[in-house]
Amino acid sequence: MTSTPTPDAARPPDGLAVVLGGTGGVGAALVAQLQAQGVEVLALGRRTQPALDYTGEASVAACAQHVADRLAQSGLPLQRLIVATGFLHGHTASGQRAEPERSWQHLNTDALQHSFLINAIGPALVMRHFLPLLPTQGRCVAAFLSARVGSIGDNRLGGWYGYRASKAALNQLVHTAAIELARRNRQALCVALHPGTVDTALSQPFAKTGLEVRPPATAAQELLQVIDTLPEGSNGGFFDHHGTSVPW
Ligand SMILES: NC(=O)c1ccc[n+]([C@@H]2O[C@H](COP(=O)([O-])OP(=O)(O)OC[C@H]3O[C@@H](n4cnc5c(N)ncnc54)[C@H](OP(=O)(O)O)[C@@H]3O)[C@@H](O)[C@H]2O)c1
Numbered sequence: 001m002t003s004t005p006t007p008d009a010a011r012p013p014d015g016l017a018v019v020l021g022g023t024g025g026v027g028a029a030l031v032a033q034l035q036a037q038g039v040e041v042l043a044l045g046r047r048t049q050p051a052l053d054y055t056g057e058a059s060v061a062a063c064a065q066h067v068a069d070r071l072a073q074s075g076l077p078l079q080r081l082i083v084a085t086g087f088l089h090g091h092t093a094s095g096q097r098a099e100p101e102r103s104w105q106h107l108n109t110d111a112l113q114h115s116f117l118i119n120a121i122g123p124a125l126v127m128r129h130f131l132p133l134l135p136t137q138g139r140c141v142a143a144f145l146s147a148r149v150g151s152i153g154d155n156r157l158g159g160w161y162g163y164r165a166s167k168a169a170l171n172q173l174v175h176t177a178a179i180e181l182a183r184r185n186r187q188a189l190c191v192a193l194h195p196g197t198v199d200t201a202l203s204q205p206f207a208k209t210g211l212e213v214r215p216p217a218t219a220a221q222e223l224l225q226v227i228d229t230l231p232e233g234s235n236g237g238f239f240d241h242h243g244t245s246v247p248w
Pocket of ligand 1: 020026027046047052086122145146147
């Protein structure tokens, strides 16, 4: 006699999962993990069609419309929205190089503007265009990848001004959006997540010995476990990859 597998009680029924920045280090691993679980997943990034690029709001709106069309065609609810975009170092929108600041002497307008654009303003535009696509009933999760270094209470080392400040701004945006989201669906969750230190292009130049650097696949597995088991009352919170609260 064959037995029907018992569904994992903690896991929500699968709808569509959308990973923004699904072509980045952690984002691509999240997409692969969701696909391996048999979840229907849509990955959007700067090189996908349509492209998601925070340097233009129209691209965020076009991606949201693409997702809305997919939801309408498939009849699936948007169960998981994961925002895995972020910027720590590299070229800014104006083509200049930006590195994390070690001192206030390194602060400059261009790098700060770009950090805020990618880490806070872009995700805010995602809130505007994507959160209305979440179902108005039943459990669904919007998870924004933040960083523990965005915690003001946990900042003991200093440095990395732009990244820290823009992630702190993201955390405030997430908490604020969570309050609004709860008014339309009391079971919806909007959270900020710290993925831990993960071996990606973002962290690679700064991976110090002694720091626990994990492969993207491990981080993705842990993050999805957290996303799928966040308890009631988690809305608006900031959690690490073990599901432990991070101080603001
Ligand atoms: N890696 C770590 O150790 C670590 C630690 C703490 C927090 N985090 C956070 O985890 C998240 C994922 O980071 P990661 O390590 O996967 O970094 P990553 O490999 O560098 O990926 C960054 C992502 O951001 C996207 N992005 C960059 N500029 C963009 C723009 N103008 N418009 C839209 N998207 C843009 C990239 O898009 P493309 O794919 O199109 O290039 C990519 O998908 C970030 O929020 C990061 O701050 C990472």
